[in-house]
Amino acid sequence: MSGSVALSAADELRCVARAKAGDDEAFALLYQKYERTIYQFIYRMVGNAEDASDLTQECFIRAYKALPQTSEDLNLGAWLRRIAANVCLDTLRRRSRLRWLRLDHLAPWQGGPSRSTTHDPERALLQTETQDVVERVLQRLQPRYRAALILREYEGYSSDEIADFLGISRSAAKSLLFRAREEFRRLYHEMEASTS
Amino acid sequence: MAPRGCRSFRPLLSAYLDGELSDEERQRLLTHLARCADCHRRLREYEELRERLRRLPAIPPPPRHLQREIWERLTDVEASQRRHHRLRATFLATALSVTLLLATLLSVTVGLQRSQPPRIVASSPAAGTTQLWPIYQPIEIVFSKPMNEQSVLMNLRISPPGERERLPISWSGTTLIIGADSERRVALLPDTVYQVAVLSTAEDRWGRPLGTTYAVTFRTTSAIIHAGETPVPTPSQPQPRPPAESEEARPAPAPHTTPTPIEQPASPTPPARSTPVHTPAAPAAPNGPAPLPQPSPTVTVSPTPQPTPLPTPTPTPVPEPTSTPEPVATPEPIPVTGAFGRVYWSDQTIQQRLGNPTTPAFVVNAAELVFQRGVMIERFDTLTVYVLEASGTWRSVPEPAPIDPPLEFRSIEPNLWLPGGTFGQVWEALALAEPLGYATEASIHMMTAGARVQNFERGTLMLSDRGFVYALFDDGTWKQFPVTN
Numbered sequence: 001m002s003g004s005v006a007l008s009a010a011d012e013l014r015c016v017a018r019a020k021a022g023d024d025e026a027f028a029l030l031y032q033k034y035e036r037t038i039y040q041f042i043y044r045m046v047g048n049a050e051d052a053s054d055l056t057q058e059c060f061i062r063a064y065k066a067l068p069q070t071s072e073d074l075n076l077g078a079w080l081r082r083i084a085a086n087v088c089l090d091t092l093r094r095r096s097r098l099r100w101l102r103l104d105h106l107a108p109w110q111g112g113p114s115r116s117t118t119h120d121p122e123r124a125l126l127q128t129e130t131q132d133v134v135e136r137v138l139q140r141l142q143p144r145y146r147a148a149l150i151l152r153e154y155e156g157y158s159s160d161e162i163a164d165f166l167g168i169s170r171s172a173a174k175s176l177l178f179r180a181r182e183e184f185r186r187l188y189h190e191m192e193a194s195t196s
Numbered sequence: 197m198a199p200r201g202c203r204s205f206r207p208l209l210s211a212y213l214d215g216e217l218s219d220e221e222r223q224r225l226l227t228h229l230a231r232c233a234d235c236h237r238r239l240r241e242y243e244e245l246r247e248r249l250r251r252l253p254a255i256p257p258p259p260r261h262l263q264r265e266i267w268e269r270l271t272d273v274e275a276s277q278r279r280h281h282r283l284r285a286t287f288l289a290t291a292l293s294v295t296l297l298l299a300t301l302l303s304v305t306v307g308l309q310r311s312q313p314p315r316i317v318a319s320s321p322a323a324g325t326t327q328l329w330p331i332y333q334p335i336e337i338v339f340s341k342p343m344n345e346q347s348v349l350m351n352l353r354i355s356p357p358g359e360r361e362r363l364p365i366s367w368s369g370t371t372l373i374i375g376a377d378s379e380r381r382v383a384l385l386p387d388t389v390y391q392v393a394v395l396s397t398a399e400d401r402w403g404r405p406l407g408t409t410y411a412v413t414f415r416t417t418s419a420i421i422h423a424g425e426t427p428v429p430t431p432s433q434p435q436p437r438p439p440a441e442s443e444e445a446r447p448a449p450a451p452h453t454t455p456t457p458i459e460q461p462a463s464p465t466p467p468a469r470s471t472p473v474h475t476p477a478a479p480a481a482p483n484g485p486a487p488l489p490q491p492s493p494t495v496t497v498s499p500t501p502q503p504t505p506l507p508t509p510t511p512t513p514v515p516e517p518t519s520t521p522e523p524v525a526t527p528e529p530i531p532v533t534g535a536f537g538r539v540y541w542s543d544q545t546i547q548q549r550l551g552n553p554t555t556p557a558f559v560v561n562a563a564e565l566v567f568q569r570g571v572m573i574e575r576f577d578t579l580t581v582y583v584l585e586a587s588g589t590w591r592s593v594p595e596p597a598p599i600d601p602p603l604e605f606r607s608i609e610p611n612l613w614l615p616g617g618t619f620g621q622v623w624e625a626l627a628l629a630e631p632l633g634y635a636t637e638a639s640i641h642m643m644t645a646g647a648r649v650q651n652f653e654r655g656t657l658m659l660s661d662r663g664f665v666y667a668l669f670d671d672g673t674w675k676q677f678p679v680t681n
Contacts, residue, residue, distance in 0.1 A: 032263070036258060036320065040255040044252075049259065053259060053262050060266050134252060135252065149249060155328070159211075159214060174211050174214070174216060178206065185245060188245070
């Protein structure tokens, strides 16, 4: 099992306090709780396991260093998400082009729905093609647009939370979501037209 | 190129989809949408984008070596600092925790593990989560030691109950995986409230029980808005049943009037949430099946008699000894036993909320239909239909008069149906499409052994034959408990 250690809210607060005071075992517990969600967000941002592993490491190393300076009422989950978003955006800004891998290397149960949910080969092919287009469109989106869409549509966060993660105002987050949707729509149509 | 007026509405479309418009903005937008096909199309495209993103393949779990690598890097980073020695110690400690399963297996060999009771050390989603869970993400429950897999499966409760059969279940070491096995992965139902529980009686390989029931409740992702005035619904947004050729004479279903994003607590319709404990809807009768707390005009049209205040036990076979309630001069303690006892005596809050039992448990003929975000139960002894919403509120209505031909179940998308029969009538009459969603099963579940019922001072317990006790409190709220039948 990676990540998702069952810590109650009270236990988490205690662990944060202990980790801030330098207790590495407490930090290890917090790591185990958030490893999976942070890794998955980063994976969705960068599109491959290798980069996701590297950036997850970077995220937790930044968190480890900065934790002693955080405030008493730290919302750890939101704070880690903010660091993860920054790590991704910093990295993506530095790179002119990202490596995106298809998800073909996944184990069968980790693959797309088309691999298992339908016995209709034509429908399965269509689903796979649609997912490929969606992934390629995500790849071409500006990183901030990509982050906003992933946080909103895939992970279900509100504009307030997205604003917090990305360090912008709520109205800026709403505007970012709008522009991201517009850009996604434009690229999707463009790609659909080119493939057909 | 969109008209200038439309361009000013585009940002509102995006915010509308996220449920973040003020009442005034929403009204303005809906008025515009009613006459602008372009903006309609754009809203639909935004919704499709949402669905496409949510149907992306699941992300694989982090590699096992990630944690070790992070601690190695931390050790390097902090090598010259005072934390160095602690980090190395922590690395060792963490390495131990990472290899918990190996250590667990090792401890078996030396006989230590047999003496330790099993426990659940983690789950995905974690207990108490409020985040929407991606429908293509399998559910994982991690045990501290090897379990008797058959025992765990027998003690596994999944709501909606049909999902227990539909979803593939597999094991990876001590991890129970629901929704995937080595050959396939099956999506969860969209926009649905799930409860997954492992009962306290699940045993490890050496026969030691778990001891406490572990339950996690969560809601899955899907489109968020429930458009009533928006004529571009996505498949997972329940809409009134489209008229069929044979159903032209059926009364028109009540339309939705308000989009209800789940993030909007101020919405007039309570949004479904993962924990079924909520603001009271209205006080109900002190005992037995409660009359409708807030009568619906669509139901009062029905000539069906009102439910009787106290049910009459039927001669249906009873799983545990029961007796016909009779008034006695000196009240003797009324037992609360079996599944009800396990719920009642294990939780002091439940005892306080329900008060003392006023009748022994008895069995009634009943039927059940589970929805994406709730359940409906029909009691044939009182001709009452109970509507239990995942938002945490419940109400009861008199069974509507049957119609001819009866409503049929109709598939609306894979694994979701427009409800038929009596439940379909109530679903339409009370406009339950939004709060309950679609039915998750294609037919009404008749409880062949009946439903066990016990009345209390301030509520009722009902036991479904599919392994759930429903506690209906007279303040209009309810809770669900997974139990052994």
